[in-house]
Amino acid sequence: MMATHTRKDFRGAFDRLGAALAAPLLLVTLVLSLLAFTGAASAQQAVRTGDEVTSETPVDGLVPGNTLGDTSDADYWRAVRSGTQGFVSIPDKKAGTLVQSEGEAWRSFRNGPLSLYASWAILGTIVVLCLFYALRGRIRIEHGRSAATITRFAWIERFGHWMTAISFVILGLTGLNVLYGRYALRPVIGDEAFGFLTQVGKYLHNYLAFAFMAGLVMIFVMWVRHNLPDRTDGKWLLQAGGLFSKKLHPPAKKFNAGQKLIFWSVILGGLSLSLSGWALLFPFTTHFFSDTFSHVNWLFGTDLPTSLSVLQEQQINQLWHTIMAIFMVCVILAHIYIGSIGMEGAFDAMGSGEVDLNWAKEHHSLWVDEVQEREAGRRSTAAQPAE
Numbered sequence: 001m002m003a004t005h006t007r008k009d010f011r012g013a014f015d016r017l018g019a020a021l022a023a024p025l026l027l028v029t030l031v032l033s034l035l036a037f038t039g040a041a042s043a044q045q046a047v048r049t050g051d052e053v054t055s056e057t058p059v060d061g062l063v064p065g066n067t068l069g070d071t072s073d074a075d076y077w078r079a080v081r082s083g084t085q086g087f088v089s090i091p092d093k094k095a096g097t098l099v100q101s102e103g104e105a106w107r108s109f110r111n112g113p114l115s116l117y118a119s120w121a122i123l124g125t126i127v128v129l130c131l132f133y134a135l136r137g138r139i140r141i142e143h144g145r146s147a148a149t150i151t152r153f154a155w156i157e158r159f160g161h162w163m164t165a166i167s168f169v170i171l172g173l174t175g176l177n178v179l180y181g182r183y184a185l186r187p188v189i190g191d192e193a194f195g196f197l198t199q200v201g202k203y204l205h206n207y208l209a210f211a212f213m214a215g216l217v218m219i220f221v222m223w224v225r226h227n228l229p230d231r232t233d234g235k236w237l238l239q240a241g242g243l244f245s246k247k248l249h250p251p252a253k254k255f256n257a258g259q260k261l262i263f264w265s266v267i268l269g270g271l272s273l274s275l276s277g278w279a280l281l282f283p284f285t286t287h288f289f290s291d292t293f294s295h296v297n298w299l300f301g302t303d304l305p306t307s308l309s310v311l312q313e314q315q316i317n318q319l320w321h322t323i324m325a326i327f328m329v330c331v332i333l334a335h336i337y338i339g340s341i342g343m344e345g346a347f348d349a350m351g352s353g354e355v356d357l358n359w360a361k362e363h364h365s366l367w368v369d370e371v372q373e374r375e376a377g378r379r380s381t382a383a384q385p386a387e
């Protein structure tokens with residue numbers, strides 16, 4: 001009984017308390033709801049501008065949802081697809097480009113026409129050299145070997161030549177492996193050996209590039225003065241260097257016009273190869289092509305793109321590096337041919353440095369005259385009695 005009475009009393013007290021609190025609670029809830037409503041409204045205003053559509057229904061052709069402002073989904077993705085760079089807060093700003101279509105164009109050009117025509121160029125050069133050998137045979141020393149020799153290249157010249165040559169040959173082979181190895185070598189030697197060889201090749205290619213560049217500088221400094229064009233070159237070229245006749249020996253100084261062409265191809269081609277290789281070694285740090293294109297535009301009034309992205313720079317660099325490398329390989333194949341099996345007595349110049357006097361008179365008569373005059377002058381000075 002006692003307990004029932006007490007429960008009734010509590011319930012009455014709660015009822016009274018509830019009645020007393022109901023009104024303020026209702027008021028607080030009302031105020032909070034109002035605040036929440038105005039907050040949401042101002043948040044909405046912060047992300048949407050006044051003239052944007054706020055309903056889910058298409059109005060005037062605009063897209064429901066309106067996440068892109070006035071831009072339709074199609075326009076937005078078209079911009080992404082065409083390589084427009086957006087904003088990213090991470091340091092690598094390249095990540096702001098979601099789709100880089102030039103990458104696909106680069107890949108199909110490299111794996112398609114470039115690889116195909118490059119292989120034709122190399123095979124074509126080898127075929128021409130074989131044909132030349134078959135028709136002309138080895139170019140002999142017409143007067144036979146003499147008992148005398150003459151110094152053609154000092155040791156430092158031979159050192160510079162072989163540093164350039166050996167590094168170039170290794171660079172050429174490892175580079176060609178990157179281009180064709182997976183098709184030509186991998187099926188023959190297997191995955192494991194090919195993987196190992198390609199990895200070693202990659203390191204050789206990266207590091208020997210510096211030996212090649214140093215060699216280029218050496219041969220440029222040592223030989224540039226002998227490779228400036230002069231009057232003898234026209235005659236030499238008109239007679240095709242006597243390459244097609246056993247009796248014809250057009251006069252030449254230390255280097256004939258054909259060798260000057262090789263020299264400048266090596267120096268200019270090697271420079272271009274080195275610069276584009278440098279850009280590949282240190283990616284996204286150069287803008288060689290934007291700079292080159294703006295000079296070309298200025299010179300020739302062309303309209304080449306001058307604000308290339310770092311990725312576009314990289315892709316053009318890679319293609320150019322391959323083109324220059326193939327050009328150089330073809331030129332050097334011809335050079336190696338004529339400096340070895342193609343011409344009797346030629347290799348000695350870069351071997352021992354001493355060449356047969358008859359060989360020298362037949363191929364570089366003006367140079368022999370110069371050297372002999374200089375030596376005669378030195379001898380007569382030495383023979384003068386001291387006063």
Ligand code: HEM
Pocket residue numbers: 152161164165166168169219255258259260262263266332335336339340346347348349350
């Ligand atoms: C690997 C085989 C090579 C052989 C057997 C070879 C042989 C020779 C010989 C014998 C000469 C002297 C010609 C003369 O006395 O008139 C020479 C000169 C020269 N070599 Fe090589 N060479 C080779 C590779 C290279 C390479 C790879 C390069 C450059 C990338 C090169 C660049 C030059 C240049 C610029 C000259 C001076 C111009 C000329 O004679 O054509 N050589 N080479």
